[in-house]
Amino acid sequence: MEMVIFFILAVLAVVAGIAVVAQRSAVRSALFLLLNFCSLAGLYILLNAQFVAMVQIILYAGAVVVLFLFVVMLLGMERAEESPDTRRYQAVAGGLLAVLLLGGVVWALVLAGTGTASATATAGSVRSIGAALVGDFAVPFELASVVLLVAIVGAVVLAKAKLEE
């Protein structure tokens, strides 16, 4: 049963991922990205990471994709199509490099091995994540909030700069 769900979600994620790259229109790419994120959230639940799955839905599917759609639609970027003279050699070279990369990553995985799994994982609970976040990882946690603050200020500065003139 778990295997069936895994394969459904995995195929969904890969197909949606390929569609993101293959779609001409940025709006459709964003919607397929949403499908990709949602199927990954399902996989996270299969991996006993319920909290991360919910964060994935709220933050990626909720905030990031909406941000993409806002930028595409409010600025009318969907009319700014890519010029049709797509350089063929770029696509060919990209495909070749992709095959090389996939082979390299899979080879590395085979070399590393996955070890003998201890299937006793109860590590997904919100309690254990919260304890780790404010315990051992308190400093990175606080630094992440500083990063977000700086990013928000930077984004406002970058996007506003033109309006003042």
Place this chain on the structure above:
Amino acid sequence: MVPASYYLILSAILFTVGAVGVLIRRNALVVFMSVEMMLNAANLTLLTYSRFLGDVQGQVFVLLVIAVAAAEVAVGLAIVVALFRHEATTDVDEANLLHG
């Protein structure tokens, strides 16, 4: 139970699809979406090892990656907006002012 290697190979495939998107697409927005997909593939790897090693630290790291990805999207989209205002294009090949 699904073996860990299945998750890892799925994550490798998703990472590769994202890398192809970065390499062959020239719309800056789609390039960003592909980068997000690559980050998600890395997250899947971290969560897989977190699950199969029974350690919560992988999930904490994923949360930090998600925070950094959110910051990256905010700044990146602001840059795309500024580029679009300036050049009226989102083609990454057109953004070559620093080309020299």
